[in-house]
Amino acid sequence: MCVGLDVSPEHLPAELPRDINGAHTFIQNIIEATHQFAVAFKPNLAFYLQFGSEGLNLLSSIRQMVPSECLVIGDAKWGDIGNTSEVYARAGFDLLGFDAITLSPYPGTDAIMPFIGDPQKGVFVLCKTSNASAHEFQGKNAGPGLDPVFLQVAHRMEKLNTKDNCGLVVGATQHSGLATVRKAAPTTSTLIPGIGAQKGNLQDVVSSLSKSPNTGLLINSSRSIIYATGDGSYQQNSKHMAQELSENIAEKLYY
């Protein structure tokens, strides 16, 4: 399980100030409350940028807050041409301390290469996103005998995964495409966001995985964990929801 750290001032618990200090305390407490159930944390850059330069400092301190056995995945969805991709890769891995970064496939392979040279660092490339418009350019444009774009991306990433550091992003709402993607890229990991607030259903995801290769799988939930409601403190509510989701995943996948 991966916990999405998408922090917004307006959603902070009432006891915290709605500013960068509140966000810092919140992120630190959420990590402490949930890390025993998580193998990765995924901060989305948009939510840190909205705090300006102090948000960028918070983002770069997350690697220190997270236990070393957990990954930090920078959800950046970067996708730029060659020389700019090199600058992004250095910023993401060296300065912000990410272990992996999400990328957009639109510019093609040469935009991905600067991120996958080091086998200790990796990427998750957008394949089929969880939003309503996902089909527009990802899925509908193939002719007879041709793969839709999202499957072309899957095949390409499988070829690029020679260092075992490539993954694909497939939204939980796209469970019909999930098995197809995992068959097309059998050694490439899958990051599945959209469980919870985005209405992705865990049972549907797991059912569509049952016949797919047994490759790395990260199921991400953001808002439903970090803004979990309940009778306890926000830390307790998040911890409870993280435990519940991780147990649900284990139960549905293994039994």
Next chain:
Amino acid sequence: MCVGLDVSPEHLPAELPRDINGAHTFIQNIIEATHQFAVAFKPNLAFYLQFGSEGLNLLSSIRQMVPSECLVIGDAKWGDIGNTSEVYARAGFDLLGFDAITLSPYPGTDAIMPFIGDPQKGVFVLCKTSNASAHEFQGKNAGPGLDPVFLQVAHRMEKLNTKDNCGLVVGATQHSGLATVRKAAPTTSTLIPGIGAQKGNLQDVVSSLSKSPNTGLLINSSRSIIYATGDGSYQQNSKHMAQELSENIAEKLYY
């Protein structure tokens, strides 16, 4: 003409410190030296991120450095799902002060909508990029009778351009597709990066434009202007190159 403000410590003039202070002085002087020949400036976020939080402060001060009659285009290539796109749009327009932002089309229309509600703010959406791998997912996947993805993006943006605030990015190296894109999206502006260091040829670009609709056109050059060499100071060299390119554009387009 648009001047790309892609600042890297290793390319700063020898007289400037290779740090954020050097970058700040450099950007300010380049804007002063070139603005009379430019209608827009385009900072790419990667180059500011590499300076950490101070780079973000520099990025957000560019709007104040640039004369009000020139646009500031944030070259972010953002593309995320709905609620995150709203956060990005607020960060880009309100916090960083951009007049327009470059986006990736991969997630589809709902990722673009939060950026085009205000007719005073706009987008340039990646259509055909200037890099060698551009064809992989943008151009080759259509079957008989189907448009390639980059043309689907052009048609989509033409439909979304009801407030006259949408543009497309077509690399200068893609001049064969340029006329096709402008015919497919006759009221949508075109931002053409890649003249200069990326080997895009101005004459080829202009030739392929000659039969296309007379719509908004921005020709961008980054490295060949801001790191121009010559006998003068770096400001004089940049000014000279900006003047030369802007005159070349005017001459080739109008005579």
